[in-house]
Amino acid sequence: xKKQEYYLFTIVSVMLFMLGLEAGGFQYALLKISQExxxxxxxxxxxxxxxxxxxIVASLLVGHAADRIGKKRVIAIFGGVFFIGVCLFTKxxxxxxxxxxxxxxxxxxxxxxxxxxxLLADVFSEKAGMYLNWTQSFFCLGTVVSPLIMxxxxxxxxxxxxxxxxxxxxxxxxxxIPFRLCKxxxxxxxxxxxxxxxxxxPPELCFLIIAMVVCVSLENxxxxxxxxxLWQIDKQNQISAKVLSVFWLVMIPSKLLNAFWYRYxxxxxxxxxxxxxxxxxxxxxxxxxxxxxxxxxxxxxxxxPLWPMIMAMGTETMKGxxxxxxGIMTAATGLGGASAPAVxxxxxxxxxxxxxxxxxCIFSAVAVIAIQLYMxxxxxxxxxxxxxxx
Numbered sequence: 001x002k003k004q005e006y007y008l009f010t011i012v013s014v015m016l017f018m019l020g021l022e023a024g025g026f027q028y029a030l031l032k033i034s035q036e037x038x039x040x041x042x043x044x045x046x047x048x049x050x051x052x053x054x055x056i057v058a059s060l061l062v063g064h065a066a067d068r069i070g071k072k073r074v075i076a077i078f079g080g081v082f083f084i085g086v087c088l089f090t091k092x093x094x095x096x097x098x099x100x101x102x103x104x105x106x107x108x109x110x111x112x113x114x115x116x117x118x119l120l121a122d123v124f125s126e127k128a129g130m131y132l133n134w135t136q137s138f139f140c141l142g143t144v145v146s147p148l149i150m151x152x153x154x155x156x157x158x159x160x161x162x163x164x165x166x167x168x169x170x171x172x173x174x175x176x177i178p179f180r181l182c183k184x185x186x187x188x189x190x191x192x193x194x195x196x197x198x199x200x201x202p203p204e205l206c207f208l209i210i211a212m213v214v215c216v217s218l219e220n221x222x223x224x225x226x227x228x229x230l231w232q233i234d235k236q237n238q239i240s241a242k243v244l245s246v247f248w249l250v251m252i253p254s255k256l257l258n259a260f261w262y263r264y265x266x267x268x269x270x271x272x273x274x275x276x277x278x279x280x281x282x283x284x285x286x287x288x289x290x291x292x293x294x295x296x297x298x299x300x301x302x303x304x305p306l307w308p309m310i311m312a313m314g315t316e317t318m319k320g321x322x323x324x325x326x327g328i329m330t331a332a333t334g335l336g337g338a339s340a341p342a343v344x345x346x347x348x349x350x351x352x353x354x355x356x357x358x359x360x361c362i363f364s365a366v367a368v369i370a371i372q373l374y375m376x377x378x379x380x381x382x383x384x385x386x387x388x389x390x
């Protein structure tokens with residue numbers, strides 16, 4: 001890795017760590033926000049959805065523009081947008097302003113994550129999957145330590161839930177400085193740049209979009225409902241917080257390990273989604289607290305490599321338009337993140353939380369089919385390219 005490439009990798013890793021602080025802090029702060037603003041579970045869930053709507057809107061609008069005006073510039077601008085959102089969010093004294101702040105935070109979050117992924121795909125090319133796995137490990141680390149940081153701020157220093165948001169907001173607000181110092185040149189495919197306005201999506205990307213929606217649905221569906229699931233099994237359980245932390249923690253070595261297996265990406269995705277299908281089905285059965293905890297931790301291992309692998313594969317399908325591809329994939333991330341908690345919450349009221357996990361099991365099975373169709377389509381494309389060459 002060259003000096004400037006190492007510098008870029010470091011900047012993106014730090015940025016994703018800060019986004020992880022926001023993500024983990026938001027999950028930890030939801031109850032405290034609901035108490036402070038006297039809102040119920042329905043409105044609290046709406047706050048999560050609003051953030052993901054911001055991610056979807058900004059990613060779709062900005063992704064293709066990043067290929068034109070430069071990805072480093074776009075990241076620097078939306079780091080500022082993220083900071084403005086944090087200011088609105090943490091200073092809000094009404095529910096309307098709180099929702100606006102969450103939406104703006106989502107916009108900054110979505111663009112920062114998607115365009116930085118596209119930038120890594122451009123710079124590292126064939127090794128993009130490996131570096132995306134590594135940088136996503138820092139995101140997971142941020143989600144793990146954020147609740148711990150907030151807890152220390154609240155109980156030791158008498159801060160409130162806003163602490164980790166300010167750390168992440170100020171850091172991303174200043175992200176333009178290291179990006180300004182980064183001299184690495186972005187690689188744009190001049191033969192395809194004039195096609196950016198054409199919104200044609202390759203068939204391979206369609207299958208990956210399905211896989212991405214499922215990936216984030218599983219991650220958020222499990223993450224937001226671990227506590228509820230374990231509480232319904234045993235009202236006296238005191239391990240849900242530990243299980244949630246370990247669920248995120250095991251994703252780190254999983255991502256790091258799979259960074260070296262990117263060449264086998266389709267097989268890795270098939271194994272992960274197939275294993276998750278089995279684990280989620282087991283979670284619909286009466287297996288007790290310890291059995292459920294083991295299943296959740298194993299699920300974290302198999303979920304770990306999914307997002308960076310699918311994102312890297314998506315950017316590879318649209319050479320010269322990595323920003324547009326990453327924007328589309330991040331919009332799929334937002335769709336999965338917004339829909340899964342709502343669907344699972346609705347079903348759990350009707351069927352109970354254990355039986356409602358069958359919907360996540362079905363989602364995972366659909367992703368297995370999508371990856372198989374992706375592999376089949378990829379083989380056809382390779383065969384056609386060989387026929388053209390000959």
